[in-house]
Amino acid sequence: MTDLNSFPTEAALLNIIDQQYDSLEGGLVYGKAGLALYYAKLSNEDTAYKKIYNRLVDDVLTKVSDKTPVEFSRGLLGIAFALDIIMHYFKPGNPDYVLDDMDALIYKSLDKGRDRKPLDENLAVEGLFYLSMHLKYGIRNTTKHRIYADKAMQLLNDLCITLPVNFFQEPIPCNVFNRSFFLLYAIGNLYEQNIGRQRIEHICDDLIYELGANVPIFHFNRLERCFLVIRLISLGCAKHPNWKEYQKLLLDSLSLKRLFNEECANNQLALSDGLTGAMLLILGANKYSPVPLFDVPWEFYKDRLNQCDTLTLLNGKKTPLYKYGINWLWGMKGLLNIEHSM
Numbered sequence: 268m269t270d271l272n273s274f275p276t277e278a279a280l281l282n283i284i285d286q287q288y289d290s291l292e293g294g295l296v297y298g299k300a301g302l303a304l305y306y307a308k309l310s311n312e313d314t315a316y317k318k319i320y321n322r323l324v325d326d327v328l329t330k331v332s333d334k335t336p337v338e339f340s341r342g343l344l345g346i347a348f349a350l351d352i353i354m355h356y357f358k359p360g361n362p363d364y365v366l367d368d369m370d371a372l373i374y375k376s377l378d379k380g381r382d383r384k385p386l387d388e389n390l391a392v393e394g395l396f397y398l399s400m401h402l403k404y405g406i407r408n409t410t411k412h413r414i415y416a417d418k419a420m421q422l423l424n425d426l427c428i429t430l431p432v433n434f435f436q437e438p439i440p441c442n443v444f445n446r447s448f449f450l451l452y453a454i455g456n457l458y459e460q461n462i463g464r465q466r467i468e469h470i471c472d473d474l475i476y477e478l479g480a481n482v483p484i485f486h487f488n489r490l491e492r493c494f495l496v497i498r499l500i501s502l503g504c505a506k507h508p509n510w511k512e513y514q515k516l517l518l519d520s521l522s523l524k525r526l527f528n529e530e531c532a533n534n535q536l537a538l539s540d541g542l543t544g545a546m547l548l549i550l551g552a553n554k555y556s557p558v559p560l561f562d563v564p565w566e567f568y569k570d571r572l573n574q575c576d577t578l579t580l581l582n583g584k585k586t587p588l589y590k591y592g593i594n595w596l597w598g599m600k601g602l603l604n605i606e607h608s609m
Contacts, residue, residue, distance in 0.1 A: 275596060280596065280597065280600075283581050283582070284302065284319065291591060291592075293331070293346060294340060294341035294342060294592075295339065296340040296592060298591070298592050300346040300349040300350070301598075302323050303323035303327055303349060304352060304593065305597045305601060306319050307353045307356075308357050327349075331346060337394070338390070340539070344373065344393050344397040346369065347373065347397065350365060350366060350369075351366070351400065351404045351405035352404060355404040362401075366405065373394065376390065377418065377422065388426070388429075388446065392426065392446045392453075394422060395422045395423060395450065396450075398415055398418060402416055402462070403456055403460055419453075419462065419463075420457070420466065423454070423457070423467075427473070434450075436481055440487065441485065441488070441535065441544070442539060443544045444539055447492070447495070448491060451495040451496075451499060452495060454470065454471070454499065455504065458499075458504040464504070468506060471499065471505045471506070476509075478492075479513050479516075482516060482517065482520060489517050489521045490521060490548050490549070493514065493517040493518060493548075494551045496513060496514045497514060497556050497560075498555045501555040523545075526545060527542070531545065537598070538595070538599075539594050542571060543599050543602055546568055546602055549561045550605070565606050569603070
């Protein structure tokens, strides 16, 4: 499925999963939920992968409890998101039924967050992102859809009322899943679904002044911010002319060369904080722009993957957590399959 020298085969990845299975966590980015998402597609193409898909998804569903953390990368929000996407694109299933218990835990947690003083900002933005995706890809019952749409707008309003002045300052370097990503992506999702459109347009008119005062220093973060701004402009909710001025400011100050050769120079290949994430942001920016803004550096990306001895790293005795799941090798292979389908 890839044309990289010495890149692990699907059989080699299955062997790694089998050896490390008991130590894998359950989440989306590093764990079994993300791997279930990867093998959901693969098992539709080749029945040899149905066994691992069924094992992963059954294990994810049986291990979720009220002790599972409510957060995106490693907890309930990401697990539920993965199952939504699986049932929307790859496998039959009714999210209203499958995710009923998880939704109850998530909804209860978001109510707790709303009652805290001050608002639990991280929980609120990640919860808002999940709700916006769940409304788009999962919820089918019309009454539940209305309740969750109201809840999403309530969270959005609460966030905007209490938004700290430093909310859009420099995120952690090269970290895709940061609070500004969750907020701005969710705003676009809700607007795209005709949820709270007039209110969202007013929110965007206000937010551009907060954003305009903050141009990220790191080029990875500039690329991510550029993608989010382009998406909001394309979807139609970012109407104020200052949004396009901000987009231009970001583009003029962005150097992909520095991003690739300096910020991600030391084998930073992952989805959440490396070249794979940067490649997805480039593809996303091109998708929402009227004309492609960037040449997609596929050959550079594949050359960097070829320079990394991925199997040795994965088979090491002290392989770090982030090397497992769609954050790393499985995410890289998924991205390369996008190239082959283009």
